Amino acid sequence: NLITKAFNKIFKSGNQQELDKIKPLINEINKQESSISILKDNEFKEKTYLLKKNIEEGRNLDSIIPESFALVREAAKRTLGERHYDVQLAGGIILHNGKIAEMKTGEGKTLVSTLPAYLNALNKKGVHIVTVNDYLAKRDAQNMGKIYNYLGLTTGYINNEQSDEERKQNYNCDITYATNSELGFAYLRDNMKFSLESMVQRGHNFA
Numbered sequence: 001n002l003i004t005k006a007f008n009k010i011f012k013s014g015n016q017q018e019l020d021k022i023k024p025l026i027n028e029i030n031k032q033e034s035s036i037s038i039l040k041d042n043e044f045k046e047k048t049y050l051l052k053k054n055i056e057e058g059r060n061l062d063s064i065i066p067e068s069f070a071l072v073r074e075a076a077k078r079t080l081g082e083r084h085y086d087v088q089l090a091g092g093i094i095l096h097n098g099k100i101a102e103m104k105t106g107e108g109k110t111l112v113s114t115l116p117a118y119l120n121a122l123n124k125k126g127v128h129i130v131t132v133n134d135y136l137a138k139r140d141a142q143n144m145g146k147i148y149n150y151l152g153l154t155t156g157y158i159n160n161e162q163s164d165e166e167r168k169q170n171y172n173c174d175i176t177y178a179t180n181s182e183l184g185f186a187y188l189r190d191n192m193k194f195s196l197e198s199m200v201q202r203g204h205n206f207a
Helices: 001-012 014-036 041-056 061-080 088-097 109-121 134-150 164-171 180-190
Strands: 126-129 155-157 175-179
Touching: 014 041, 014 061, 014 088, 041 061, 041 134, 061 088, 061 109, 061 134, 088 109, 109 126, 109 134, 126 134, 126 180, 134 155, 134 175, 155 164, 175 180
Parallel strands: 126 175, 155 175
Antiparallel strands: none
């Protein structure tokens, strides 16, 4: 047992190493909580506008993780009465980094996704959140849309019954909820269109 403990101290699992790396970032987000919590309602949209401007001027997305995640957390508290826990902040950072965050049922995956979705929507190229059926796409877009709307972003969803015009409108939102099959078939149909104007999807930025 002593040898095993010593070995584990020297050679941590890949997951633990990853979590240790992002702990300082979580601390930075938590430090911002008190200053963000005293903002007035209308100041959240102003903050989003300023962050978008900073990115246009060349600021790196990673550098605004603490402020953007703290804004989303406070917006979720005010609109849904839900506050992101540290483990959910960790999940959001991991997803932003293009890695897989495995979470059990009931650990708040839907809420976790709002963190990287907001951050990556700030470059105005759009974000797709992929879920398993039309019902969840619509439900999550409407529920989580309260957070995004509070922050000054638009939200849409794609389902089977929409016309091309409705799909295009929803794909042009800052954040779009859809199933993998709807996203895939929309892409295939767009490749059979005769003009760029009739295509429903815009570019693929972050999912």
